[in-house]
Amino acid sequence: MALPKYADPLERAWHYIYLVICALIFLFLIAPILVVMPLSFNAEPYFTFTEKMLKLDPDGYSTRWYDLLLTFGMQEPDAVRDSSWWADAWNNAHWIQATKNSVIIGFFSTILATTLGTIAALGLSRSEMPARRAIMAILISPMIVPIIITATGLFFFYSWIGIQNWGIPYLGVVLAHATLGIPFVIITVTATLVGFDHSLTRAAANMGANPTRTFFKVQMPLILPGVISGALFAFVTSFDEVVVVLFVGGLDEQTIPRQMWNGIREQISPAILSVATILVIISIALLTTVELLRRRSEKLRGVTPR
Incomplete structure (x- = not known):
């Protein structure tokens, strides 16, 4: 907010102090990200800035750790990079397999969480x-309950029903991640429905539209930004989650966070920093999308975006 022209010296001083405090808080929050990103280009296998990096020597920087994401686990990583090399990377590289698992699990868990969360938000x-x-408190409880308790409960529940014997790949992890993503969908869609005029649905019913047609033709276009925002939050929750995967995931269900966890335990490699940098970029893109959708939702509801 701009400082008004009629502000006295004390108000001006507080204004600039306030800006400095906000900048320091922002720097405190973003500092770990600012450190991780340049370290991912370290030419040496260290988690610290080398002397060459501090001097901005080009020899101190390298993309070797990003290249390792493609070659780690390949049968012939040093072969000519033709179509067979890329096929080898696609089928055998550990990080690529983890990425495929994360995308598959995230996609299906997001679809499930978005569908169930939207239905719940409409009812609430x-x-x-x-x-x-009471129902709202129960539905958003996965956000409040410590994740280790949720993971333990899911582990014993899945063991009791024998879900691992059903023969459906990723089923346990997808259901678990959907459970964690539903609260985010409920909250975002419910916030969108706060300004929804329910007289529109009554008008559609008076004109002969059935509930299904009313939802897809009247409600859905207006709440779509909130639904997409909730879906993005659910996807990010699934994409970044590691504790539940450690409890209920199979040996062949390695996701990116689980692969990072294994890498930290078994062999500390700056390749983990490369993955973290890529995840930060993806997160920034998703947050930007959410902000654009929020502004569009406010315009549809007649609220001036801030």
């Missing part, structure tokens, strides 16, 4: 819904 947004507060 209606004033005649009984025990709305």
